[in-house]
Amino acid sequence: MLKAEDAFPLPEPLSARHKDSFAYTTMKDRQPVILTKVIDYLFRERKEIAEVYGDDVLEDLKAINELLAQLRYELMTDKPLSPLNESELPDVHDWNHSLEEARFDCAAKHEDCSWFTAPWLLVECYLYRRIKDAFLKGSGTGKLKHFDFFADQKKSSLLDSLSSVRILGNFLLDKLSHLQPGNPDASKTLFFHMVELSLWGNKCDLCISGGNPNAHTSDPLADLDVFRQNILSDHLDDIWSFVKSSMSLGPAEICFIADNAGFELFSDLALADFCVSIGFASKVVFHVKSFPWFVSDTVESDVEFLLKVLEEEGLCSLALRWKSYFETERWSIESDHFWTLSEPFPNMKKIRPLLYERLSRFRLLVVKGDLNYRKLLSDLNWEHHTSFELALRQFHPCALVTLRTMKSDMVAGLRPSVGKNAHTIDPNWMITGKYGLVQFSGRKDTESKCSV
Numbered sequence: 282m283l284k285a286e287d288a289f290p291l292p293e294p295l296s297a298r299h300k301d302s303f304a305y306t307t308m309k310d311r312q313p314v315i316l317t318k319v320i321d322y323l324f325r326e327r328k329e330i331a332e333v334y335g336d337d338v339l340e341d342l343k344a345i346n347e348l349l350a351q352l353r354y355e356l357m358t359d360k361p362l363s364p365l366n367e368s369e370l371p372d373v374h375d376w377n378h379s380l381e382e383a384r385f386d387c388a389a390k391h392e393d394c395s396w397f398t399a400p401w402l403l404v405e406c407y408l409y410r411r412i413k414d415a416f417l418k419g420s421g422t423g424k425l426k427h428f429d430f431f432a433d434q435k436k437s438s439l440l441d442s443l444s445s446v447r448i449l450g451n452f453l454l455d456k457l458s459h460l461q462p463g464n465p466d467a468s469k470t471l472f473f474h475m476v477e478l479s480l481w482g483n484k485c486d487l488c489i490s491g492g493n494p495n496a497h498t499s500d501p502l503a504d505l506d507v508f509r510q511n512i513l514s515d516h517l518d519d520i521w522s523f524v525k526s527s528m529s530l531g532p533a534e535i536c537f538i539a540d541n542a543g544f545e546l547f548s549d550l551a552l553a554d555f556c557v558s559i560g561f562a563s564k565v566v567f568h569v570k571s572f573p574w575f576v577s578d579t580v581e582s583d584v585e586f587l588l589k590v591l592e593e594e595g596l597c598s599l600a601l602r603w604k605s606y607f608e609t610e611r612w613s614i615e616s617d618h619f620w621t622l623s624e625p626f627p628n629m630k631k632i633r634p635l636l637y638e639r640l641s642r643f644r645l646l647v648v649k650g651d652l653n654y655r656k657l658l659s660d661l662n663w664e665h666h667t668s669f670e671l672a673l674r675q676f677h678p679c680a681l682v683t684l685r686t687m688k689s690d691m692v693a694g695l696r697p698s699v700g701k702n703a704h705t706i707d708p709n710w711m712i713t714g715k716y717g718l719v720q721f722s723g724r725k726d727t728e729s730k731c732s733v
């Protein structure tokens with residue numbers, strides 16, 4: 282198979298070194314704001330936090346905020362990136378290896394490896410890892426080591442999205458009660474809708490809004506017809522052909538590499554339920570983050586909170602249905618520290634071979650969101666018309682679908698005029714979340730084992 286690096290020199294990684302880039306804007310404006318909001322939150326809520334965890338955490342909060350203030354100083358004054366030196370999480374070696382490689386590349390350009398010279402993917406992820414570091418180091422009592430400092434924002438975002446949740450939830454329940462088993466063609470249009478709903482669920486995240494409230498408030502079903510023209514790369518037909526032919530092999534295990542909690546997670550569970558109900562999937566695994574990440578990314582407790590809210594807010598039958606999926610292990614949640622590294626997915630086979638092997642056992646991966654897309658395509662500055670397959674750089678544990686609204690200036694797999702036309706309509710087309718991609722690769726690495 283043709284490798285991208287054999288066809289032409291690989292493009293440069295996106296980096297804040299380019300002052301006219303979106304990477305520069307995020308590192309200069311968005312990241313300091315997100316960090317400052319964490320500091321403010323811990324200070325503002327210190328008494329409430331102490332009520333839950335005990336008064337001794339007041340000292341922890343002070344220490345954590347000192348570490349976060351130091352981190353903000355390093356970011357805003359573009360200091361060299363320092364290695365991680367605590368070893369409580371299993372990722373320290375991998376992180377320090379990534380930092381060492383970046384340092385080597387910067388040295389070749391006679392530069393320090395800093396927030397504004399290193400690859401954007403590395404520094405953006407590093408910020409969240411360093412925030413986690415502050416909690417691990419600063420919590421002398423140990424009580425706040427696993428505190429979710431973004432939980433309140435995620436909860437509010439879900440509660441603010443309840444009207445959209447109710448519309449989609451009732452729609453799903455109604456459609457599920459009318460499915461025609463044994464007649465997959467009858468489900469085709471609905472399958473397209475469920476995929477699109479999960480795609481547009483990615484529109485709102487709390488990172489793009491710099492931690493400001495960003496909920497889904499419109500009617501997600503009414504939006505579908507309006508938004509369809511904004512899907513710039515649409516492989517829905519290929520996905521459906523794959524799903525249909527796969528169904529003749531018997532139900533399969535599939536996996537979501539999840540992104541944001543709140544409405545997006547709800548739309549993902551709705552799609553997963555649909556895949557189960559039409560007989561495509563026998564099991565669904567949701568891979569989530571193991572610590573707070575990019576503000577609104579899903580951690581396990583966000584799934585629990587979602588189910589609780591559904592139960593309390595008039596979608597009890599859906600909550601019970603999904604709870605029973607989890608209880609019977611038809612659905613399950615997994616996590617891996619690879620998701621909170623800065624490494625592109627094509628490096629997974631080398632860095633986390635067991636995870637690659639695990640993914641190769643699924644029939645389909647659903648890769649959600651903008652950051653996962655950037656990692657999937659290595660966050661390189663691809664020509665927009667580079668083929669999606671080539672840009673995957675041989676990441677083929679199994680067939681995969683990516684559902685991503687565009688919130689960063691990196692894309693591949695567009696037909697030649699598509700980007701130009703979108704740019705004419707909206708010069709910010711790559712970063713607003715208004716445009717979306719549904720891209721598919723049916724290829725499977727023949728060297729990886731397959732049990733399904």
Ligand SMILES: O=P(O)(O)OC[C@@]1(O)O[C@H](CO)[C@@H](O)[C@@H]1O
Pocket residue numbers: 307311405483486488489490540541575649650651652653655688689
């Ligand atoms: O992965 P998600 O939740 O869809 O988006 C994350 C995001 O908001 O954060 C990054 C910018 O800081 C971008 O990659 C993207 O816009």
